[in-house]
Structure formats: structure tokens, C-alpha cells
Amino acid sequence: MSRRRLVVEADGGSRGNPGPAGYGALVRDPDGRLLAERAESVGIASNNVAEYSGLLAGLRAVLGVEPGADVEVRMDSKLVVEQMSGRWKIKHADMRRLALEARDVLTQISAAGGSVTFTWVPRSQNVAADALANAAMDGRSISRDLRDEGTDASSVSEEFVDARTPAEEAETSRVAPADVGEPTRLVLVRHGVTDFTVASKLDGRGGTDPALNDEGRRMARAAGEAARAYVGAGPVSVVTSGLRRAVDTGAEVAHALGVAPEVDIDWDEQAFGDWDGRSVGWLQARFPADLERMRVDADYARPGGESQSELTERVVKAFDRAVARGGTVVVATHRKPIMVVLAHLLGIGQDRIWRVATAPASLTGIEVWADGGASVSFVNDTHHLRRLEGRG
Known part of the structure; x- marks a missing residue:
């Protein structure tokens, strides 16, 4: 109907x-x-x-x-x-x-x-x-x-x-003329894998905060090398969330680009409260309705956790700060913040943004002009990971 x-x-x-x-x-x-x-x-x-x-x-x-x-x-x-x-x-x-x-x-x-x-x-x-x-x-x-x-x-x-x-x-x-100058280029890098990532466990702000595992560090180095291809005109900076896996990833990216990373905690993953450390399969078997509600209800938060609305508010602020830097800004962050940025730019509802893939160590490219015009150049680029998988 x-x-x-x-x-x-x-x-x-x-x-x-x-x-x-x-x-x-x-x-x-x-x-x-x-x-x-x-x-x-x-x-x-x-x-x-x-x-x-x-x-x-x-x-x-x-x-x-x-x-x-x-x-x-x-x-x-x-x-x-x-x-x-x-x-x-x-x-x-x-x-x-x-x-x-x-x-x-x-x-x-x-x-x-x-x-x-x-x-x-x-x-x-x-x-x-x-x-x-x-x-x-x-x-x-x-x-x-x-x-x-x-x-x-x-x-x-x-x-x-x-x-x-x-x-x-x-x-x-009256409408200001379109800006045709050099845009700020953002490259959003999802962190490499941790043991929690491999086990499909939720790991948000305020949780266990694991570091990258050996595979995750290799992925982060590959992401750093790949990010070099997207550096445009102007200054280059690397920003990371405050969580260890993003800090570790950002350190590898910053090393590849020859700059020092900076931390902005507003790029942290969503806080999942009492669900932190639980696997998605475990939650699906025991709390399917609550898990679905978290996907579609922007104001729903677990005890001790954070709602999608709260996450969106802080991530959009972090995004605006990154854009204001100018030049090329590489951000090492997490799945949900990347989804928030894409939803913010493309007008995609919370219930549909889950359909966008953002794999570990993937790159997502965005360009933003001075007049506020924006373009999503690419999403979920993982070509640099193929060498790690033995595919050339």
C-alpha cells in the first residue's frame, strides 16, 4: 500500500x-x-x-x-x-x-x-x-x-x-553567487579492525575501547598510503576520534602524509550504554524489537548510552570544524559518524542510511565549497585492502 x-x-x-x-x-x-x-x-x-x-x-x-x-x-x-x-x-x-x-x-x-x-x-x-x-x-x-x-x-x-x-x-x-574556488577535501577513514570488530561486538564511546589488532594495523597502514592519492591543494591535516582504534589508525595515516594527528572527541563512535561489548547476533536473539528501535528512533538510547540525535548533533559540529580547516582533512573515525555525515549531506533518513556500506579501513571522499555546496565523491573505497587479501 x-x-x-x-x-x-x-x-x-x-x-x-x-x-x-x-x-x-x-x-x-x-x-x-x-x-x-x-x-x-x-x-x-x-x-x-x-x-x-x-x-x-x-x-x-x-x-x-x-x-x-x-x-x-x-x-x-x-x-x-x-x-x-x-x-x-x-x-x-x-x-x-x-x-x-x-x-x-x-x-x-x-x-x-x-x-x-x-x-x-x-x-x-x-x-x-x-x-x-x-x-x-x-x-x-x-x-x-x-x-x-x-x-x-x-x-x-x-x-x-x-x-x-x-x-x-x-x-x-537575493542569492549569493556559487563559489567556484578550491573546496575543502575530506577523506573519512573508518578505523581498522579490532578483536571486537571481528566478533561483531558493539564498541562505543565509554566502552572497552580496544586497540587495533595486528590485521587492523596492517589495514590502517594501507589506508594511510591510499589517502595520499586524495591530497589536494592547500594544507593537509589528520583528525582522529578519541578512541584507541581511531587514534591508532590516524597515527598510521598521519605518518603516511607527514603530519601530526589531532584528536577531536566529537568524532567518537556512538555510546551504546549497557549494550557495549555485546555482539549483534546476541542482541538480535534477545532484543530484536529494541535493536530495530535503535535503528529507526532518533531519540532512543540505551541506559548509559547516546541517542542518534545526540550523536548527530556532535558529529555535525565536528564535521563543520573539519571543513573550516580547508585544504585536505583526513578523519579517522567510526562507522556511525561516517553514516551521520552522509545522511547530513544527502538527506537520507536514519532508517535508510544503514544500507550504505562503510567497511573497516575504507575511505569515503567529500568536497565542500565555501558557499556550502558539497559533493560526495566516493563511498567505501577498499581497493587498497586487496593486497592484504592476496588479490594483487
């Missing part, structure tokens, strides 16, 4: 930028029936903060309509669409906070079986949300749910008049 499809239209504006600001958002079905609408002032704020607030309100309204729906978000803010799609970096602290809140809602929709995509539309195709945003800037607060009655969403805009001046409209729609 196919999932329900919904459309979110959202907008925000500021009379002064920053100035008195407000947002508007609505949810409708593909046939145009209005299901929910929201409008609210956000005080003195910029256009972009108001637009993000509208996006967040629209996504939260979806949770009240059908949290497991396939949702298309339509906005005339190129900035918000590109940033939420992972192609542009979010630099402003307030916008980053709102984007993280929005991603939390995306995770809830994904956990319920739904999905969210983002589409830029011209302002002429976003008049209903624009009208609601102007109502909010005029001091009106609107929160209506019409799931049972429904109405034609196109009629909403007739209640309000657009109050933005041509100068304010030009400011709202």
Missing part, C-alpha cells in the same frame, strides 16, 4: 531584515485540499530566520496530519532549500539551530516510514505561504487544522495582502 503524499508550502519575511518578522506555512494534499495552516510572529529577526521558522512549523504540522507521509516541501527561499538539501553550508548560529530542530522532525517522519524532499519554487508559486507570513508580520497568529473538512489551498492567499516593498523583496530573493 502506497504512503500518503503531502505538500508543505512555507515562507517567512522580515520588514527591515532584521526587523519585525513572521512566518507562514501550510500543509495540503496533492489535489490542493488544505489540511493545516500556521502563521506566527518571530519578533525581530532576519528573513532567513523567519523562513526557517516557517519550514519548521510546516514540518511539525505534518506530524499532526500524517507523520509517515512522503512530504514535498516547496519554498521560494533558495538558501533554505539548498542548505536543507545539504548542498550549502549553514553558517549563521540561529539558522543552524532551527535547521537542527527541522532535522529532528525529519527524523521523526523518517522513523514513521515517511520521507521529505525539498523543492525550490518561484515566489509566484508560493503565494499562500507568503500571505500567511505577511499576516504574521501584521500581528496575526494563525493555527488551523482542517483535516476533516479540507478546502482549496489556493483560496488562502485571498485573505491577505503582500506588504513587502520591492526593496525588501529584492533582499529576500
Whole structure:
């Protein structure tokens, strides 16, 4: 049975930028029936903060309509669409906070079986949300749910008049030109194997913290040699998580590149709490429902452990710091942090990111430009390990 499809239209504006600001958002079905609408002032704020607030309100309204729906978000803010799609970096602290809140809602929709995509539309195709945003800037607060009655969403805009001046409209729609300079090149290296890796045991932050075994050290040296091929222009740096197997791997990589490694503990593996040291097979036999919940519920954490949301928050911060270094940055880290970065850039839900392979000592390449545009160059490169397996 196919999932329900919904459309979110959202907008925000500021009379002064920053100035008195407000947002508007609505949810409708593909046939145009209005299901929910929201409008609210956000005080003195910029256009972009108001637009993000509208996006967040629209996504939260979806949770009240059908949290497991396939949702298309339509906005005339190129900035918000590109940033939420992972192609542009979010630099402003307030916008980053709102984007993280929005991603939390995306995770809830994904956990319920739904999905969210983002589409830029011209302002002429976003008049209903624009009208609601102007109502909010005029001091009106609107929160209506019409799931049972429904109405034609196109009629909403007739209640309000657009109050933005041509100068304010030009400011709202202005988009910085794309950056075509040299990107920061990130190479994410998953650590080599430990005895825990071989036994398929969970080993997270706060756990046993084993070192690489002999095979793992050989894999780390091979990964270091392979990373040399991906060094681009500018400075070269190596960052590792604070866990021994990543520190050991990063030391081999740094030696191959002729630099000193640095530790950033936000690249640590997820903390698994009371499950640390348990094999996946053991957990599957005894706690299949809880194990599945950990895969799909972003807020679920084991006693003494860490949720996916908490992991995501710290790893994205570490990713932003790595990007800010410029040049080539090689990060020795773990499976879950690599998955978090890929999900962050590609907009993949937590329930689907598990399908991406990230083998021990594999390399994953990412390029990020100054305007926030990003490209995943390759994932799970293990060609350098073939010599260790006797395949030439």
C-alpha cells in the first residue's frame, strides 16, 4: 500500500531584515485540499530566520496530519532549500539551530516510514505561504487544522495582502553567487579492525575501547598510503576520534602524509550504554524489537548510552570544524559518524542510511565549497585492502 503524499508550502519575511518578522506555512494534499495552516510572529529577526521558522512549523504540522507521509516541501527561499538539501553550508548560529530542530522532525517522519524532499519554487508559486507570513508580520497568529473538512489551498492567499516593498523583496530573493574556488577535501577513514570488530561486538564511546589488532594495523597502514592519492591543494591535516582504534589508525595515516594527528572527541563512535561489548547476533536473539528501535528512533538510547540525535548533533559540529580547516582533512573515525555525515549531506533518513556500506579501513571522499555546496565523491573505497587479501 502506497504512503500518503503531502505538500508543505512555507515562507517567512522580515520588514527591515532584521526587523519585525513572521512566518507562514501550510500543509495540503496533492489535489490542493488544505489540511493545516500556521502563521506566527518571530519578533525581530532576519528573513532567513523567519523562513526557517516557517519550514519548521510546516514540518511539525505534518506530524499532526500524517507523520509517515512522503512530504514535498516547496519554498521560494533558495538558501533554505539548498542548505536543507545539504548542498550549502549553514553558517549563521540561529539558522543552524532551527535547521537542527527541522532535522529532528525529519527524523521523526523518517522513523514513521515517511520521507521529505525539498523543492525550490518561484515566489509566484508560493503565494499562500507568503500571505500567511505577511499576516504574521501584521500581528496575526494563525493555527488551523482542517483535516476533516479540507478546502482549496489556493483560496488562502485571498485573505491577505503582500506588504513587502520591492526593496525588501529584492533582499529576500537575493542569492549569493556559487563559489567556484578550491573546496575543502575530506577523506573519512573508518578505523581498522579490532578483536571486537571481528566478533561483531558493539564498541562505543565509554566502552572497552580496544586497540587495533595486528590485521587492523596492517589495514590502517594501507589506508594511510591510499589517502595520499586524495591530497589536494592547500594544507593537509589528520583528525582522529578519541578512541584507541581511531587514534591508532590516524597515527598510521598521519605518518603516511607527514603530519601530526589531532584528536577531536566529537568524532567518537556512538555510546551504546549497557549494550557495549555485546555482539549483534546476541542482541538480535534477545532484543530484536529494541535493536530495530535503535535503528529507526532518533531519540532512543540505551541506559548509559547516546541517542542518534545526540550523536548527530556532535558529529555535525565536528564535521563543520573539519571543513573550516580547508585544504585536505583526513578523519579517522567510526562507522556511525561516517553514516551521520552522509545522511547530513544527502538527506537520507536514519532508517535508510544503514544500507550504505562503510567497511573497516575504507575511505569515503567529500568536497565542500565555501558557499556550502558539497559533493560526495566516493563511498567505501577498499581497493587498497586487496593486497592484504592476496588479490594483487
